[in-house]
Amino acid sequence: MATTITTASRRLAGRGSATRRKRGPLGLLAWLCGMVFFLPVAWMVLTSLHSEPDAATNPPSAGAPLTFQGYREFFGVTSGVSPxxxxxxxxxxxxxxxxxxxxxxxxxxxxxxxxxxxxxxxxxxxxxxxxxxxxxxxxxxxxxxxxxxxxxxxxxxxxxxxxxxxxxxxxxxxxxxxxxxxxxxxxxxxxxxxxxxxxxxxxxxxxxxxxxxxxxxxxxxxxxxxxxxxxxxxxxxxxxxxxxxxxxxxxxxxxxxxxxxxxxxxxxxxxxxxxxxxxxxxxxxxxxxxx
Missing domain, CATH: 1.10.3720.10 (MetI-like)
Structure with a gap:
């Protein structure tokens, strides 16, 4: 009886490890798809924290100094136009x-x-x-x-x-x-x-x-x-x-x-x-x- 239980538990453990191995590539693929959709949003947020000359460079500069000038202009601090x-x-x-x-x-x-x-x-x-x-x-x-x-x-x-x-x-x-x-x-x-x-x-x-x-x-x-x-x-x-x-x-x-x-x-x-x-x-x- 004990031998049967041990054999069954080993089979279940083997199936669980096989399932995890199969889900590993799928999980990695899901993370990659999520990053593909998230990166443009993250880049938009980063660009909003740059000055206009730094944001207009080609290719854009990711390490440029950060500033809230764009947000001040949006809220009308410098332009006077309220959103x-x-x-x-x-x-x-x-x-x-x-x-x-x-x-x-x-x-x-x-x-x-x-x-x-x-x-x-x-x-x-x-x-x-x-x-x-x-x-x-x-x-x-x-x-x-x-x-x-x-x-x-x-x-x-x-x-x-x-x-x-x-x-x-x-x-x-x-x-x-x-x-x-x-x-x-x-x-x-x-x-x-x-x-x-x-x-x-x-x-x-x-x-x-x-x-x-x-x-x-x-x-x-x-x-x-x-x-x-x-x-x-x-x-x-x-x-x-x-x-x-x-x-x-x-x-x-x-x-x-x-x-x-x-x-x-x-x-x-x-x-x-x-x-x-x-x-x-x-x-x-x-x-x-x-x-």
């Missing part, structure tokens, strides 16, 4: 549109997954078809509608546009998350007399909280990074952070240190949001995976 109005506009449009997307997509996904409507596949295809039209193709009609409605250079217009642009993606994502909710707990809640609002807020929402966080984060990123409509439909009052970022590319030339400093500052809210919700994001994106 806070565009940053606040981007934050307001992104957060409010994301909240509206969640309010609209969760009941829609509930109807398409837990309580499926008739011909729900046609409904899902309709949501998907709205993303097939290139954004630039709808730019002129949207501009004319906004002009006739007197909503040019208005943050409310951006909130409406971002909500409509992200809603199809949110419905598709939330439907996949809600499909994992056990129907038994909803049936038990209905027996106890819980209505739809109660079921959504007290039962469904806690179960799919990682999926909601993942959907919200993706919609926030898409809204924060949107440039085309914000560039055309806004002006001085409601310009967003990406539009403000393009103002650093002037006819006088491309000032790399200042542009990199501005890009780092504009990217920080998305990075902070992703870091704060990383555990929920991983759980949400892996929801429905093969266990």
């Amino acid at each position: 806070w109005p565009p940053l606040i506009n981007s934050f307001s449009a992104s957060v409010l549109s994301t909240l509206l997307v969640l309010v609209l997509s969760i009941p829609a996904a509930y109807a398409l997954s837990i309580r499926p409507v008739r011909k729900w596949t046609d409904v899902m295809f309709f949501f998907l078809s709205t993303k097939m039209l290139p954004a630039v193709a709808g730019l002129l009609p949207v501009y004319l509608i906004a002009q006739n409605a007197g909503m040019l250079d208005n943050i409310t217009l951006l909130i409406i546009l971002y909500t409509s642009m992200n809603l199809p993606i949110a419905v598709w994502m939330m439907r996949s998350f809600l499909s994992e909710v056990p129907l038994e707990i909803l049936e038990a809640a209905s027996i106890d007399g819980a209505g739809l609002p109660t079921a959504l807020s007290r039962i469904v929402a806690p179960v799919v909280a990682p999926g909601i966080a993942a959907t919200a984060l993706i919609c926030f990123i898409f809204s924060w990074n949107e440039l085309l409509f914000a560039r055309v439909l806004t002006g001085v009052v409601s310009s967003t952070a990406p539009v403000f970022l393009t103002s650093f590319v002037t006819s006088q030339g491309l000032f790399l240190a200042k542009v990199c400093a501005a890009a780092v500052c504009v990217s920080l809210p998305v990075l902070i949001a992703g870091y704060a919700a990383q555990d929920k994001l991983v759980q949400g994106l892996s929801l429905g995976a093969v266990k």
Whole structure:
């Protein structure tokens, strides 16, 4: 008996070492891929800490003296142009549109997954078809509608546009998350007399909280990074952070240190949001995976 146990343990140990040997190259490959994606970001941060002459050298000098001149120019210390109005506009449009997307997509996904409507596949295809039209193709009609409605250079217009642009993606994502909710707990809640609002807020929402966080984060990123409509439909009052970022590319030339400093500052809210919700994001994106 002892000999059998010893033999089995040796076999398990051999399989474990073989598995580790197989995973070693894959782990190294994963680290290399991560470094490939991280190096441009690290170089951007390093360039933002250089002076303009050092940043413009070819090849760039990695050991040049560090300075915060680019960040001082971004925050208007030397130029007098404040970045806070565009940053606040981007934050307001992104957060409010994301909240509206969640309010609209969760009941829609509930109807398409837990309580499926008739011909729900046609409904899902309709949501998907709205993303097939290139954004630039709808730019002129949207501009004319906004002009006739007197909503040019208005943050409310951006909130409406971002909500409509992200809603199809949110419905598709939330439907996949809600499909994992056990129907038994909803049936038990209905027996106890819980209505739809109660079921959504007290039962469904806690179960799919990682999926909601993942959907919200993706919609926030898409809204924060949107440039085309914000560039055309806004002006001085409601310009967003990406539009403000393009103002650093002037006819006088491309000032790399200042542009990199501005890009780092504009990217920080998305990075902070992703870091704060990383555990929920991983759980949400892996929801429905093969266990």
